[in-house]
Amino acid sequence: VDVWCEDLLDQLPETPVPPVATEIVAVRDLDLVDDDAWPQALAMLARPPLRDALTQPVRVLLPDGTTQSVRPYTAWWLRDHPVLDGRRPAGLRSAGGDPILAGLYDAVDATGFDDAQVLRALGVRTSVAALLDEPGGAAELLGRLADEDRPVTPVQLHALYTALAELDPDQVTLPDELRAVVDGEVTVVDAADAVIADAPDVLPLTEGLPLLPVAPSRAAELAELLQVRRLGETIEAGVTSEGEEHRVPDSVRVLLGPATPDTYIEHPELRAGGVELDWRRTQDGVVHASTL
Known part of the structure; x- marks a missing residue:
């Protein structure tokens, strides 16, 4: 005692x-x-x-x-x-x-002993939500993510960072290292080098960058929580090709919802940041797309 x-x-x-x-x-x-x-x-x-x-x-x-x-x-x-x-x-x-x-x-193996509340009391991890709800749970999760010997897939990492993004920053001690995706491979990197993957349109420009995958709706919260940069603010990728403005078809607007812009710029070959892209949304909100 x-x-x-x-x-x-x-x-x-x-x-x-x-x-x-x-x-x-x-x-x-x-x-x-x-x-x-x-x-x-x-x-x-x-x-x-x-x-x-x-x-x-x-x-x-x-x-x-x-x-x-x-x-x-x-x-x-x-x-x-x-x-x-x-x-x-x-x-x-x-x-x-x-x-x-x-x-x-x-x-x-807890076969025959599936009482989630008791397992949680014992310290057995049953869910991400239960882990993060426990005092010190976020620090424990981030610590394990920083352990290179513990395998994590990109899909897992996306779900874990999305869950972490819902926490109050006061609940989290900033880690020195983070698990990130670098050129498709999951690895441990210095937290200062990590970037929130909040701009899928410029992913072709991210060679060598350590990306933290997260649901787009939680990107800002994760950046604030971990005090790391956001991809959309890091990559300079101005559109350099010429295109023609078109109205977005009504059928597309119905599919994508009210946030869909009224128009977009179609390019025979869309180039930005020195590479060819499928699409690009610039900081002024204009959507550029390459002809399929």
Whole structure:
């Protein structure tokens, strides 16, 4: 219990008067459980009345009258002991959990024990949303993304950065390294070199650039969160070819929605930034397209 208290104090702000846990529900002597009996023991802990000791946070009263919720002792102890399939549950991923986390976390077989709330209390990662909802979850995810030995696909990376973009920047400590896509290959790069891939029209001009893939609607938020540049602000790609203005067909406007421009510039061969492009939307909002 002393070590648990020390861990909690490290998470709480320093105060002249010690914080007070108003109520603690815990299960003692877990170290006496036989190694082979942990499946039964976890099943018992997952049911009332013991369940609260595992899943309910402890509320800590601070000297200024505010409260903070912290991990309960029972969950804290179980996370760091080989209680799930003979392994420490913290940092594992449920084999049937979110595939977006595959590769970043070693999978554990939790067959017959699919209580997501209990698995989460044990530190088993079940979904990206649950991970990011946990204190320190974003830092943990970014740390694993910076580990070159943990494989991640571009599709996974897109989903992970899109999820991260929804966080408050105050929740995230800026990392030194990020996972990015460079010329189609996923690799770890210095955060200062990374660029948000928010301008798909100039992707042919990004050779050698470390790109962070993200949903277009979240590009600005991710740039703010990670304090990195955006591709659309980085690449100089003025249109150098000549084209002819046309009205956008009504059928296209219906398909693309109200943000569709009224006109576009058609080029027999669209060139920008010294290369041939299929299309280009310049900073003034004009859309240029190459003749198919």
